[in-house]
Amino acid sequence: MTSIDLIIKIGGSVLTDKTSYETLSPRSLLDPLFDSISNLHATTRFLLIHGAGSFGHPHAHAAGLSIGFTPPSPKHVLGAAKTRHAVATLNRMVVGELIDRGIPAVSVNPGSLLDGNWSRGEGTKPDPPPQTAYTALLRHVTALIDAGYIPVLHGDVVSSPLFGSMILSGDDLIVAFAYALKPRRGCVFLTDVDGIFDRDPKVFANAELLRTIHVNRKTGSSNCNCVTSESITVGSAVDVTGGMSKKLASAIAVVRGPLEDVQWNCRVVLVKAGSDDASKALAGDLLNIGTTMLGDDQA
Numbered sequence: 001m002t003s004i005d006l007i008i009k010i011g012g013s014v015l016t017d018k019t020s021y022e023t024l025s026p027r028s029l030l031d032p033l034f035d036s037i038s039n040l041h042a043t044t045r046f047l048l049i050h051g052a053g054s055f056g057h058p059h060a061h062a063a064g065l066s067i068g069f070t071p072p073s074p075k076h077v078l079g080a081a082k083t084r085h086a087v088a089t090l091n092r093m094v095v096g097e098l099i100d101r102g103i104p105a106v107s108v109n110p111g112s113l114l115d116g117n118w119s120r121g122e123g124t125k126p127d128p129p130p131q132t133a134y135t136a137l138l139r140h141v142t143a144l145i146d147a148g149y150i151p152v153l154h155g156d157v158v159s160s161p162l163f164g165s166m167i168l169s170g171d172d173l174i175v176a177f178a179y180a181l182k183p184r185r186g187c188v189f190l191t192d193v194d195g196i197f198d199r200d201p202k203v204f205a206n207a208e209l210l211r212t213i214h215v216n217r218k219t220g221s222s223n224c225n226c227v228t229s230e231s232i233t234v235g236s237a238v239d240v241t242g243g244m245s246k247k248l249a250s251a252i253a254v255v256r257g258p259l260e261d262v263q264w265n266c267r268v269v270l271v272k273a274g275s276d277d278a279s280k281a282l283a284g285d286l287l288n289i290g291t292t293m294l295g296d297d298q299a
């Protein structure tokens with residue numbers, strides 16, 4: 001089986017300015033980020049996923065992609081095409097930066113390899129993809145890893161005869177890949193804040209960082225009493241995938257693991273890109289940094 005140490009999601013809030021349109025973060029933030037990711041290559045096997053930031057979210061919002069449309073209108077399909085183009089553009093930038101630093105990074109557009117034939121579900125939004133939808137994508141990505149590449153995936157759009165075109169968040173990808181690849185050290189979310197707070201730290205100066213979140217693997221409940229409250233919000237930016245609350249739900253899903261796997265043990269940390277805690281996380285030290293999430297039966 002293909003083995004990896006870490007799955008890293010670089011948030012769109014790190015790569016881009018989410019309060020603007022198709023705007024990259026300043027070089028003073030991006031250069032150290034790409035340097036630190038590149039330096040990992042010598043010691044660590046990792047998979048990279050990045051968010052859509054101000055490239056994908058504004059287009060997806062304009063096209064109404066979070067709900068899907070059946071049958072899809074020409075306007076909807078054009079909006080989906082623009083969204084795919086924008087996230088692929090951001091992805092090429094990321095891959096180019098890594099290649100310039102001597103890393104064998106390769107673009108993978110997940111929406112092209114996902115099987116969109118799952119049932120729509122009962123809600124107003126289509127259900128997220130089941131693990132079976134990822135079979136071809138997983139095969140492609142593991143073949144790349146085995147051949148020595150660093151695959152770089154991104155939040156994307158997936159198309160289906162059942163619901164038209166719909167958003168696929170990088171936060172969904174990290175769950176699917178964690179379940180399939182069982183990263184030895186865990187999963188790292190790099191964002192523009194120090195972790196999960198009791199309230200949005202950009203809005204409330206006295207917001208408190210939640211340092212450790214214990215998740216009950218059986219029930220999915222946690223000691224984070226803000227999971228369902230309004231204290232975790234999308235923030236001020238345009239974000240069609242649910243912002244920090246989606247990230248928390250994905251992180252809980254990773255810590256829970258597949259229910260049939262009783263041996264499952266996968267840590268998750270949420271840390272601020274460029275911080276000392278981010279350096280520790282990338283070095284594989286996923287304890288007592290940022291917000292650390294682990295099963296309540298795990299040390």
Ligand SMILES: Nc1ncnc2c1ncn2[C@@H]1O[C@H](COP(=O)(O)OP(=O)(O)OP(=O)(O)O)[C@@H](O)[C@H]1O
Binds near residue numbers: 050052053195200
């Ligand atoms: N309780 C909270 N704790 C921490 N951040 C919060 C909270 N509530 C809202 N936020 C906001 O969530 C933002 C990070 O979420 P966001 O979805 O933008 O991250 P991302 O993964 O980098 O983005 P993308 O989806 O583009 O990849 C922060 O900038 C912060 O303002």
Ligand SMILES: C=C(C)CCOP(=O)(O)O
Binds near residue numbers: 053156168240
């Ligand atoms: C907006 C699009 C196309 C994908 C969203 O991915 P995310 O930024 O990882 O949630």
